[in-house]
Amino acid sequence: MTQASTSRRAALIALAFPTLIWSYNWIVMKQALQFSGPFEFSALRYVGGTIVLFAVLLVRRESLRPPPLVPTAMIGLAQTLGFQLLVQWALVDGGAGKTALLAYSMPFWLVLFGWLVWKVRPAPRLIAGLAVAGIGLVLVLEPWLGLGDGRSSLLALAGGFAWAIGVSLSKRLFERGGINVLSLTAWQMLIGSAGMVVIALLVPERPIEWSNAFIAALLYNTVLASGLAWLLWSFVVAELPANVAGLSSLVIPIAGVAFAWALLGERPSPVECVGIVFIAVALLLVNWRSGEAQSR
Template sequence: MPKPVQRNAVLALLLLAAIWSYNWIVMKQVLRWSGPFEFSAWRYALGTLVLFAALRLRGVSLRPPPLLPVLLVGLSQTMAFQALVQWALVDGGAGKTALLAYMMPFWAVPVAWLALRERPTGLQLASIAVALAGLLLVLEPWHGLGVPGSAALAIGGGACWAIGMVLSKRLFQRGEAGLLSLTAWQMLVGSLGLVVIAACVDERGIEWNVSFVAALAYNAVLASGLAWLLWSYVVERVPTSVAGLSSLLVPVLGVLLAWVLLGEAPSLSEAAGIALVAVALLVVGTRGKRDGDAATVRKPPQRDHERA
């Protein structure tokens, strides 16, 4: 992987981690003023508008990528993931829900192995094992995972996200979709699914106030529009296992932010778990620098319908 591309992917991941780690707090707080599904529908509908506006400003064609893959990515990565984790937050804590949802990398490795023939190296498997051990120390499941239903929803959301990530990677590998186009169209599909769910579920109405509007704006512009675009950028440029494992930076950063901003100091077990995840990230990142050229599929040439 060329150094500028690698550096840009790392910067994108760091910005993404900052946006998403704080957003778990926002998503929990917003339930004071809205039901989970209606908020999710509003969030992604507005995020979709942001992305399609970006398409027009960039002069990119509005012609969609292949419809079936886009449909599958949108339903798994946007609709199912967001609906499940937002539902999990109704009874589950923000930190615990985020950590359970971010078991996604452990689902992504076997899915990528089967679908993309991305066989993980021994070092990647070892890094995943170390990260899993660290995640378990942070979660402390021997003290319970909170509400069982909430935990299952969060884990299910992570599995759906892994499927969407692998499907997106396959589209990029085949050169069948541009970065911005795929992100916008799959989000449109997922948003429509969330609107249908919100219309069918009986939940409390939205209490429109300044705090809710601010949370909605943060989610629509940053956590949905910009962040999913950054995520697609990372998935396009690094191996699936590396992208998935690197995403663990989000819940780890969330724990640290809670410590700094809210005074929620991690326990000894949590601190040890964070250290293990950090080691795993460091190892897989260092390996990626040496093996990037062999492991990473180069950016496909721009398709005619994607050109300005």
């Protein structure tokens, strides 16, 4: 077995861990709200995650020099501050499974953002993915039943949009060359976390109940979801083709729905189940690449 095939096999194994960690974390984030307000939990989580990522940079003896500050700050405000606050707020009234699914509308927003802002016309396959996703979102939201948890759904969708802005800006920054994935992740998280701390201090919330369950949720988010998972993800991105890594965005929200069903009793309606299938198909269309791309 060649060194390249060994590295690829290791990366495929590594991909399973961030996928599982991030899927289950939707349950952890929902349960953490029993003991804290959404903004304080987000601030504590990402301050801890930032410390973990900078510790990893130190252990790996990588440069602590920040990437270009203006685009990095914009990424942090969108991808960390905007995304995390919106989805955590959505979880206050919304189910973990549905919130995860709607937040992972990010790939569809990314295609639209690139089309409208960067004037990158999507391929017919991507347009088809957007159309299928639109049908799936309507079925999941079931607007004919009334608003219901409409605010939560809109917050989750807005979180996916904020995430898409961050990803789009990241792609533009990486195109310049010379940008370290882990360094950019750490610095944008530092900037986003600073914004979270300010909001947590300004917005009144109920006092935190420092229970063992809450501390465990914080540790899960800082060490696993923000530390280990990101480190493994950096390895996966470096070793695997983009389409293989991207397909994890198909697994995470679907697994999140399954976890919410099994552990929180959030059973989707038959119409929602059909919508989930449509969104899964759309994610597959958006993330799929041609045979030529797969061989790279």
